[in-house]
Amino acid sequence: MHMKTNYISILAASFGLLVMCQVVHAESQLLDEITVRGQKEAPKEESLSIREVRESPARDMGEALKQVEGISCVHKGAIANDIVLRGFQKDNINVLVDGVRLHGACPSRMDPPSFHYDFAEIEQVKIIKGPYDLSNPGGLGGMIDAQTKKPGKGPGGDVNLSYGDWHSINGSATASYGADAFDGLLGYAYKYSDVPKSGNGKLLTEIYPVTSPNRYKTNAVDSKAYEINTGWGKFAINPTENSRSEISYTYQDADHVLYPYLKMDADYDKTHRLNWTYRIQKISPLLQDLKLQVYWDSVDHLMDDRFRFTSQTSPRFYSMSTDAKTQVYGAKLNATLAVGPGTLKTGIDYYNRNWDALNRRAMYFAYRDLAMIPDVSIDNLGMFGEYEMPLGSMLTLKGGLRGDLTWAEANKTNTLVTAGTSRDFADVSANLQLTYTPIKGLDIFTGVARGTRTPDQQELYLDVPTPGVPSAASNYWHGNKDLKSSVNHQVDIGAKFSNDRFYVNTSVFYSDLQDYINFYQIPLSFEKSYQNIHASMWGAELGSQVSLDFDLFIRGSLSYVEARNESADRPLSEIPPLRGSVSVRYDNGTFFFEAMENLAREQDQVDSNLNETKTPGWATTDIKSGLNYQGVSIIIGINNLFDKQYVSHLSYARDPFQSGVKVPENGRNVYFSMGYKF
Numbered sequence: 001m002h003m004k005t006n007y008i009s010i011l012a013a014s015f016g017l018l019v020m021c022q023v024v025h026a027e028s029q030l031l032d033e034i035t036v037r038g039q040k041e042a043p044k045e046e047s048l049s050i051r052e053v054r055e056s057p058a059r060d061m062g063e064a065l066k067q068v069e070g071i072s073c074v075h076k077g078a079i080a081n082d083i084v085l086r087g088f089q090k091d092n093i094n095v096l097v098d099g100v101r102l103h104g105a106c107p108s109r110m111d112p113p114s115f116h117y118d119f120a121e122i123e124q125v126k127i128i129k130g131p132y133d134l135s136n137p138g139g140l141g142g143m144i145d146a147q148t149k150k151p152g153k154g155p156g157g158d159v160n161l162s163y164g165d166w167h168s169i170n171g172s173a174t175a176s177y178g179a180d181a182f183d184g185l186l187g188y189a190y191k192y193s194d195v196p197k198s199g200n201g202k203l204l205t206e207i208y209p210v211t212s213p214n215r216y217k218t219n220a221v222d223s224k225a226y227e228i229n230t231g232w233g234k235f236a237i238n239p240t241e242n243s244r245s246e247i248s249y250t251y252q253d254a255d256h257v258l259y260p261y262l263k264m265d266a267d268y269d270k271t272h273r274l275n276w277t278y279r280i281q282k283i284s285p286l287l288q289d290l291k292l293q294v295y296w297d298s299v300d301h302l303m304d305d306r307f308r309f310t311s312q313t314s315p316r317f318y319s320m321s322t323d324a325k326t327q328v329y330g331a332k333l334n335a336t337l338a339v340g341p342g343t344l345k346t347g348i349d350y351y352n353r354n355w356d357a358l359n360r361r362a363m364y365f366a367y368r369d370l371a372m373i374p375d376v377s378i379d380n381l382g383m384f385g386e387y388e389m390p391l392g393s394m395l396t397l398k399g400g401l402r403g404d405l406t407w408a409e410a411n412k413t414n415t416l417v418t419a420g421t422s423r424d425f426a427d428v429s430a431n432l433q434l435t436y437t438p439i440k441g442l443d444i445f446t447g448v449a450r451g452t453r454t455p456d457q458q459e460l461y462l463d464v465p466t467p468g469v470p471s472a473a474s475n476y477w478h479g480n481k482d483l484k485s486s487v488n489h490q491v492d493i494g495a496k497f498s499n500d501r502f503y504v505n506t507s508v509f510y511s512d513l514q515d516y517i518n519f520y521q522i523p524l525s526f527e528k529s530y531q532n533i534h535a536s537m538w539g540a541e542l543g544s545q546v547s548l549d550f551d552l553f554i555r556g557s558l559s560y561v562e563a564r565n566e567s568a569d570r571p572l573s574e575i576p577p578l579r580g581s582v583s584v585r586y587d588n589g590t591f592f593f594e595a596m597e598n599l600a601r602e603q604d605q606v607d608s609n610l611n612e613t614k615t616p617g618w619a620t621t622d623i624k625s626g627l628n629y630q631g632v633s634i635i636i637g638i639n640n641l642f643d644k645q646y647v648s649h650l651s652y653a654r655d656p657f658q659s660g661v662k663v664p665e666n667g668r669n670v671y672f673s674m675g676y677k678f
Contacts, residue, residue, distance in 0.1 A: 044433075044445060044492060044507070046070075046127040046543075053119050055624060057164050057639055057671040059191065061114040061125065061146060069541040069557035070129060072576040074109075074650040075663055076261035077204055078166075078193050078225035082112040084650060086129060086509070087537050087561040087575045088141025091456045092486070096136065096145040098248075099293060099332070100275050105301035105324040107357050107373060107458055108262050114146075116252060116271045116299060118189040118230040120160065120172035123149045129541075130490050130509060131451020132431050134384040134402040135334065135347060138453040140488045141511075148234070148248065151176035151183040155678075162635075162673030166225075168193040170673075184235040191228040195221070195258065198664035199645030204260045207661050213310045214263050220307035226257040243280045249273065261651070261663050263310070264320065267302040288343075289336035298327035314362050322372060324357035342389025345400075353378045355457040356412075359464065372464060374412035374419070376457035381405045384429075394437050402429040406454045414463035416478050423460065427452035427485050445494045445507075455483040459517055459530045480530045484515040501547035511537040518565065518572070521609050533567040551588040557581050562605065573607035576600075577615070577649055593625040603649040615662075618646035633675045643668040 046068050058064035062073045062081030073081035074089065085093045095113035096102065104111035126145045133143040157175040162168075172189035195203045203222060208215035229252070236246035254269040279291040304321035305311045311319045330351030337344045357373035386400030409422040431449035438444070464477040494507030515532040522529060539561035546554050558580040563572035583596035599619045606612040624637030644667075651662045 044129055044132055044447065044494065046129070046505075048125040048127070050119065050123055053122075054160065054633070054673065054675065055626065055635055055637075057162070057168070057637065057669055058119075059168070059170070059193065061117070061119050061122070062112065064119060065114075065125065065127075065144070067581075068127060069543045069559045070539075071127070071559075072579070072648070072650060074261075074574075075648055075665060076110065077257075077259045077663060078196050079191075079228075080110060080112060080115045080257065080259070082109055083114055083144060084574075084576060085127070085142045085144065086539055086541075086559075087563050087572070089574065091138065091453060092140040094133065094136050094139040094143040094145075096143065097273065098148055098275055098277075099136070099145060100273065100295045100297065101136070101328050101330060101351055101353070102273070102297055103299070103326050103328060103353060103355070105269075105299040105326040105355070105357070106266070106303060107322065107324065107462065108264075110257070110259055110262065110266050110303060111254075111269050111299065111301055114144075115254075115269075116273070116297075117146060117250065118172065118191070118228075118232075118252070119146075120174065120187060120189040121148050121230075121232055121250065122146045129507070130447070130492055131429065131449045131488050132433065132447060134386050134400045134429060134431065135332075135345070135349075137349070137351075137380050137382045137402075137404045137406075140451045140453040140486055149174065149176075149185065149187075151178040151185045151234070151236075153178045158675060158677040160673065160675035162671060164671030165669045166194045166196045168196075168669075168671070180238065182235070182237045185233065187232045189228075189230045191226065191230075193225045195223070195225045196666045196669070199640065199643045199667040200664075201667070204663060204666075205258060207260055207663060212661075213308070215309055216258075216260075216307055217309060217312075220258075223258070223307070224256055226254060228252065228254045228257075242282045243278070245276075245278045247274075247276045249275075258307070260661075263308065264303040264305045264322070265307055267304060267306075268300075270300040271297070273297040286337055286339075287335065288338055289334075291332075291334045293332040293334075295331075296327070296329040298325070300325050316362070316367065320359070320361045322357055322359045324355075324373070326353070326355045328353045339387070340389065342387055344385065344387050346383075346385040348381075348383045350379070350381050353380075353457075370463065370465070371412040371414040372462065373457050374410040374414045374417060374461055374463070376408060376410045376461055378454070378457065379407045380454075396435045396437075397433070398435070399432040400430065403427070404429070404452070404454075408454070408457065408460060410461050414461070415465060416463045417461050417481060421461070421481065423455075423481065425454045425485050427454065427487075441499050442497045443495065445492070445496070447490075447492045449488075449490045449492075451488040451490065452485050454485045455480075455517055455530075459483055476526045477528050483517060483530060484532050486516050486532075487514040488512075488516075489514070502545070504542070504544040506540070506542045508540045509538065513537065519610070521611075533565055535563065535565050535567070535572055537561060537563040537572075551586055553585040553587055555581075555583045555585070565607070568609070570609065571605040571607055573610050573612050574650055575603070575605060577603035577605075577617070590629055591625075591627050594623065596622045598622065600648070615647060615649040615651075618644060620644050620646070631677045633673075633677075635671075635673045637671055639669045639671070640665070640667055 053064045059079045065071045072084040102113045128143040159173045162170045169192045174187035176185040205216045205221045232250035234248040250273040252271040257266040275295045277293045301324045304318035306318045332349040334347035354377045356375040359370045359372035382404040384402035388398040404427045406425040413419045433447040436444040460479045462479040490511045492509045496505040513535040516535040518533045542558040560578045563575045578601035585594035602617040603615045621641040622639045626635035647662045
C-alpha cells in the first residue's frame with residue numbers, strides 16, 4: 001500500500017509540474033485525428049498513429065495495436081506479442097511493412113512479423129478488417145500495413161527515450177534531410193528490459209511449479225528479458241517532379257529473449273529488410289500512377305532450453321534446440337488508370353517464401369537432427385484488378401477480382417515427406433463494396449467478399465516426433481500435406497459518422513469459412529495436426545470519440561467475436577472475449593491528462609478438443625499525463641494502476657512446445673518518456 005501511495009504521489013506531483021509549465025494554448029492533435037479517421041479513411045479501415053504508440057508503454061507493435069477495437073494479441077512474455085484481428089491470427093492475416101511481405105522464422109511464432117520492426121521506424125499503421133485487400137495474396141481475415149516515416153523538407157529528426165519498471169528502456173533517434181531532388185533518413189533504436197512482474201509480485205519466469213522440468217534455472221529467473229538493437233536507413237531521389245526512386249534497409253539484432261509461454265527461449269533473432277520502389281505519377285490522362293517495388297527480407301532465429309531445468313543433465317548446454325531461417329523476396333508492379341467514370345487499380349506480383357527449421361534433441365545420449373520444417377519454398381504469382389466508380393452523388397461502388405497460382409515444395413526429407421514433395425494451388429479472391437453517403441460526414445458501408453489463403457510450410461510439412469527413434473507412428477505434432485486452401489465468404493455492414501467534434505465507427509461482420517485450417521488433437525492419440533473444417537465467425541466493433549467543451553475528450557471502444565467449428569459443433573480455439581475500453585482526457589494541445597478503464601469479459605467459449613480452459617474476466621485502470629511544447633514532449637503514466645493479477649485468454653499455447661501454464665499480464669508499470677522533434 002505504501003508503494004502504491006508513492007506512485008500516486010509521483011504522478012500527482014508530475015501533474016502539477018506540467019500544469020505550471022503551460023504557456024500557450026495549441027490546437028489538440030486529437031481534433032486532427034477525428035478529422036482524418038472520419039473523412040479520410042474508408043469505413044472498413046482503421047489506423048494507429050505514432051502519437052498513440054508513444055503515449056503508451058507498449059514494447060512492440062503487437063502490444064500497441066491493442067488500442068484498436070477488434071485487435072488483441074497473444075501474450076508470450078515481455079515482448080513479441082502476436083497480433084489477432086477479429087479472431088484471425090498467424091497467416092490468416094497479412095502483416096506488412098510498406099507493403100512488404102514479412103514472416104518470422106520460429107515454428108512456435110516466438111518472432112511474429114510485427115516483432116521484426118521498431119515503431120521508431122513507423123509513422124502510422126493502416127488496418128483493413130476483412131478480406132478486402134486485393135493487392136496482396138492471402139489476408140483471409142484482414143491486413144495490417146506499418147507505414148514507415150518519410151523525410152520532410154530541410155533538416156529534421158527526433159530523439160525519444162522512455163524508462164519504466166523492470167528497468168525497461170526504449171530509446172531511439174532519427175535524422176533526416178529533404179530537398180527537391182533527393183532526401184534521406186537514418187535511425188537507430190535500442191530496447192532492453194528485465195523480466196516483468198505480474199500483479200501478485202512474482203516474475204513472469206516464476207509461473208512454473210517447483211516440480212516442473214520447464215521451470216527456469218536459478219540464474220535465469222531474474223535475467224534480462226530481451227535486448228534489441230535496430231538500425232535503418234532510407235534514401236530517395238526525384239529524377240523529375242512526378243517520379244521518385246526510394247531504397248531502404250533495416251537490420252535488427254535481438255538477443256536473449258525469454259518466452260515463459262513456451263519450453264524454449266530465443267538465443268538471437270537477426271533480421272534484414274531491403275525494399276526498393278520506383279513510382280511515376282500523372283503520366284497521362286489515362287495512366288495516373290505506376291509503381292514498381294522489389295524487396296527482400298530474411299530472419300535467422302535460434303532457440304533452445306539452456307535456461308530451463310530440462311537442460312540440466314544434457315550432454316551439451318541444451319537438451320533441445322531449433323535453428324530456424326526464413327527469407328522472402330518478391331516484386332510488384334501496380335498501376336492506377338482513369339477508365340470511364342471511375343478508377344481502375346491493377347497489378348501483378350510475385351513472391352518466394354523459404355522456411356527451414358532444423359530441430360536438434362538429445363536422444364539416447366546422442367543428439368539427433370530433424371528437418372522440422374524441411375526447407376520448404378512457396379512461390380506465388382498473382383494478378384488483380386479493382387474498379388471504383390460513383391453511382392450518382394451519394395453512392396460509390398467498388399469491386400475487384402484477384403487470381404493466384406501457388407507452388408509449395410519441400411527440399412529436405414523428414415518422417416512425413418521426402419525431398420521433392422510438392423503441392424500446387426489455384427485460388428480466386430473477389431469483393432464488391434457499396435458506400436452510401438446520404439449526408440455530409442455519414443458513410444454507410446456494406447461489402448461482400450471472398451478471401452483465400454494457401455496452407456503454409458508448417459501446416460503442410462511440419463514434423464515433430466516423440467523422443468526416441470523418429471518414425472511415422474511416433475509423430476505427435478505434424479503437418480498435413482493434403483490440406484486445401486482456406487476460403488472466407490464474408491459479409492460486412494458498417495456506418496461511420498464524423499463532424500468537427502464527433503466520430504463514431506461501427507461494424508458487424510459474418511464469415512463462412514470453408515476448408516478453414518484448424519489445429520486439433522487427433523482422437524485416441526497424443527498426436528496433434530491440422531485439418532480442413534467448416535467454421536464460422538461473426539462479430540462487431542464500435543469505436544467513438546467526442547470532443548467536449550473545456551478541452552475534454554471522451555473515447556470508447558467495444559469488440560466481440562464468436563467462432564464455431566461447424567464440422568465438430570464446438571467453439572474454435574484462441575478466440576478473444578468481449579472487450580472494451582472507455583477513457584476521459586483533458587487535452588488543450590500543450591498539456592493532457594487521461595484516465596482509461598480496460599475491461600474484458602470471461603471467455604467460456606473454449607475448444608475442449610485442445611483442453612482449452614475458461615479465462616476469468618478482468619478490469620484494469622491506466623492513467624497518464626503529458627506536456628507537448630515546441631517539439632518537446634514529456635509523458636508520465638501508470639498502467640494497471642491497482643496492480644491487478646490477471647491473464648488474457650490468449651496467454652498459453654497448445655502445441656508440443658507449450659509450457660502448460662498461462663502467462664499473466666504485467667502488474668503495475670510506472671513509465672516516463674521524453675522526446676524532442678525538429
